[in-house]
Amino acid sequence: MVGAGSVGSGAAGAGAGAGAGAGGGLASAGAMGAAGGASGAAGGAAGVGGVIGALSGVKGVVAVLGTLTLIGGGAATGAWFLRDDAPVSEEGTEEPFTPTVAVDPEDVDAVVRDAVELALAATSFTTYEFAYANSGGDFLPTHYLYSEDPRPVISRARYLGPTGIGVLFPLEAAEDVVHFQDHPATTGEGMERVFYRDPGPGTDPLGDPRAEWEDLVRSVEGVLDATTPVVYEGRGAVRTEFLPLELLGDEDSDRVGHQYTGTLVQDFRFYDDPVEAGFDLWVTDEGYPSRFVVEGVPAGDPETDSGDVHTLTLEVDFLRFNQSVDVGFPDESEIHATRPRP
Incomplete structure (x- = not known):
């Protein structure tokens, strides 16, 4: 040669x-x-x-x-x-990735695809999910935390007020799953968390927390099949109030993002049929999804028992991509065999 x-x-x-x-x-x-x-x-x-x-x-x-x-x-x-690779200089460094939202925020399809790909590739994140209706039957707010340092572990917890039940799920060692419960401390001051291996009878199926979170991310792709033209609303503030501190961390509470609005067809987990719903999507300057809100009125079920319009809502806040996130995996000495009684 x-x-x-x-x-x-x-x-x-x-x-x-x-x-x-x-x-x-x-x-x-x-x-x-x-x-x-x-x-x-x-x-x-x-x-x-x-x-x-x-x-x-x-x-x-x-x-x-x-x-x-x-x-x-x-x-x-x-x-x-x-061919089919990033540009490489003679020094061997790849050119930095520039998200579409930074150069052409009105290219909605490209912005959405970037957001989903970047989120799925992140080495850490936190997420808040809340699905609810004004007719009862709400799901509990769910907190997700993920980090690959020192090993890939995702935390998923659902809360009723300050009390929550969750699981720490190591992606590479599912047999090492640890359950936990947050409840008021016995001293009467603050909260405490207890860890245990066996959650006991009557516990909801464990499922796959990482796959559930990825489904949330991919739900953003519904914007690609919007039933009305998507409108780029410009760059503005993103809601932060009511978000838990463990998810916000040190992130600036004054979040900003590029906002997109329109309508799409949404599958709400607590409703049998797909629903046409309005959406608001915010994307960060770095190209990551920031907040996704979907709200719809089911066809043929227009009123609640109180006479209000029956409304279904999903709110998802994505936070702290590729930042320091402490999932809080305990030492073996901190883990009980079964769930302790409060």
């Missing part, structure tokens, strides 16, 4: 060979790079091997197997592009 293709001047060939030696990603690639460099220095023609050698330190095996293309102005800057 050495000398199989012309890259440019002898200097270019030599640079390719030097890159292979410095990167050292593959021994064979390095040898090929050296050969390419020598050939370039001697006669101005570097083989494909020289180019592969130059990139082996940056992209490893991918550089050997991928398709290499030098595009337009990249020739002047030394920026090589791997």
Whole structure:
């Protein structure tokens, strides 16, 4: 392969060979790079091997197997592009990702897709979910906390007032699940949390907290199938009041985001049929979902017992993506075998 293709001047060939030696990603690639460099220095023609050698330190095996293309102005800057890959400079650093909302916030489909992809790839987050109706039958507010430090664990807890019951679910060791309960401290001051392995009879099925949270994120994709044109309302404040401190953390209470409104078809968990509903979606300047509110009136069920219009609502607040989140996994010595009595 050495000398199989012309890259440019002898200097270019030599640079390719030097890159292979410095990167050292593959021994064979390095040898090929050296050969390419020598050939370039001697006669101005570097083989494909020289180019592969130059990139082996940056992209490893991918550089050997991928398709290499030098595009337009990249020739002047030394920026090589791997097909279907991010631009890579000669120093080996990828260009930073710019979310669509930062450059074209009115491209709704792209903004929504960015928001979902970024959220699902986050290494930490907190989330508040509350589904309710004005006719009774509300679900309890649910808190999600997730962190991959020191290992991937998601916490899901449901609260009635200050009292809550939850689970700590290690993604890579489901058998290590720990249940917990938050209740007023026996001293009468503040709250305390107790941990236990066996929740006992009558406990709701554990389910998969991570999958449940991902369903919440993907519910934002309903905006892609909006039944009316989505309106970009501009950038403004996002509601923060009533959000629990454990979810807010040190995040600035003055949240702002790009707001989108319209109507979509929503499946509410506590109602059998899909409902056409209005929505408000806020997206952060960084491209992450911030708040998603859906509110609809079921067809054929227009009034509550009190005569009010029957309304179903889902509120989801996404917070602290890729920030420090303490899930609070306990030491083994803190975990009871069964749920202690208050």
